[in-house]
Amino acid sequence: MAIDFTITSNVLPNGRTAFSAQRINSGEAKFIIGYRTHYEGNLGLFNTTVTNGQVYKPEDHAARHGFWAYFIHPTAMAESQGSFKCLNTYDRAKFTFGFMQYAAHVPNGDFVSFFKKLLQLPVAREYFPKLALQNGRIFYKSNNGTFSQLESDHSTQALMDYLNPTLNDIETQERICAARFVHWTINDPQQTEIQVETAITLYKENMKALDSRFDLHHAPAYVCAMICDIRHQGRSKNDRIAAALNTNGNYQKAFSNLCTIGETNYKPRINTVKNTLAKLTDQGLFSMKYDAGSGEFIPA
Incomplete structure (x- = not known):
C-alpha cells in the first residue's frame, strides 16, 4: 500500500511559508518538508533543518567504512551541516537531496545512483509505487500499464520533471516527492546508510580519478x-x-x-x-x- 500524506502550509512569524506533511491514517506527527524560497527567478523548497538523529556523524559509520567516514565529513558539513534530509528544489537541478546534496540533473550522477539503490529496497514500492528499475534504468509506470524511461546516459530531464514539474511554482507533485524523501529519511535507517554508502563510493572513485590527474x-x-x-x-x-x-x-x-x-x-x-x-x-x-x-x- 502506498504511503500517502496530507500536506499543509502556514506562514511563520518571520514571513516565511513552511510546508508540512503528515502520513494519512498513521497517528504520526507532522514533519517539515521545507520552506518556500525564490532563487534567480525560480520558486521552490529548501530545507536545511538539522535534527538530532538525522545528522551525519562519522563515528557512527567508521566501523563499517573506516577512515572514509571521516574523509567525507568536511564536505558533508559544507553541504548541509550533515543533515540527512537537506533539500532544495529551486535551482537548475530541480531536485537535490541528502547530506551531500545529491543533484538530479547529472546523468549517471550521485542522485541517480542514490535513488536507484533506494528503489531496490522492499519499502520503495510504498514510497514510489509508479517507479521501477528495468535494465538498470528508472522507469515510470502509467495508469494504463505502459512504461517510460526517466533517465539515460545522456539525460535525466524526465526524472527531474517527475520530481519537480517546473521551477515556476511549488506543485503538488513537487511537495509529494519532497515529503516522500524526508519521511523516508526520518523513518528508515537503511535510507540514510545508502546516503553514506553513495558518498563513500563516489569519493573513492573521485580519488582514483583525481590521482590520475594530479x-x-x-x-x-x-x-x-x-x-x-x-x-x-x-x-x-x-x-x-x-x-x-x-x-x-x-x-x-x-x-x-x-x-x-x-x-x-x-x-x-x-x-x-x-x-x-x-x-x-x-x-x-x-x-x-x-x-x-x-x-x-x-x-x-
Whole structure:
C-alpha cells in the first residue's frame, strides 16, 4: 500500500511559508518538508533543518567504512551541516537531496545512483509505487500499464520533471516527492546508510580519478579532502587545482593555495571545510595519506 500524506502550509512569524506533511491514517506527527524560497527567478523548497538523529556523524559509520567516514565529513558539513534530509528544489537541478546534496540533473550522477539503490529496497514500492528499475534504468509506470524511461546516459530531464514539474511554482507533485524523501529519511535507517554508502563510493572513485590527474600518491588526506570538496561543489576546474598543487611537494603551501580557490564567492564554505579538517586533525583522526596503489588512505 502506498504511503500517502496530507500536506499543509502556514506562514511563520518571520514571513516565511513552511510546508508540512503528515502520513494519512498513521497517528504520526507532522514533519517539515521545507520552506518556500525564490532563487534567480525560480520558486521552490529548501530545507536545511538539522535534527538530532538525522545528522551525519562519522563515528557512527567508521566501523563499517573506516577512515572514509571521516574523509567525507568536511564536505558533508559544507553541504548541509550533515543533515540527512537537506533539500532544495529551486535551482537548475530541480531536485537535490541528502547530506551531500545529491543533484538530479547529472546523468549517471550521485542522485541517480542514490535513488536507484533506494528503489531496490522492499519499502520503495510504498514510497514510489509508479517507479521501477528495468535494465538498470528508472522507469515510470502509467495508469494504463505502459512504461517510460526517466533517465539515460545522456539525460535525466524526465526524472527531474517527475520530481519537480517546473521551477515556476511549488506543485503538488513537487511537495509529494519532497515529503516522500524526508519521511523516508526520518523513518528508515537503511535510507540514510545508502546516503553514506553513495558518498563513500563516489569519493573513492573521485580519488582514483583525481590521482590520475594530479598524482596524489602519498598526498596528505587534508589536501585530498580539499580537492574533493572543490570538485564536488564544482567551484574550479582541474587546471586551477593543478596550479595550486605545483609547490614542489610542499603540501602545506598547496593546501593554502587550494583554500584560495573560489574564496571570493564561497569563503564561508571554504572556512567550514577548513574548520572541520582542523577539528578532525586535532582529534588525531586525519593523520593519513593517500596510497594510489590500493586506492585507500594509510597512516601518514
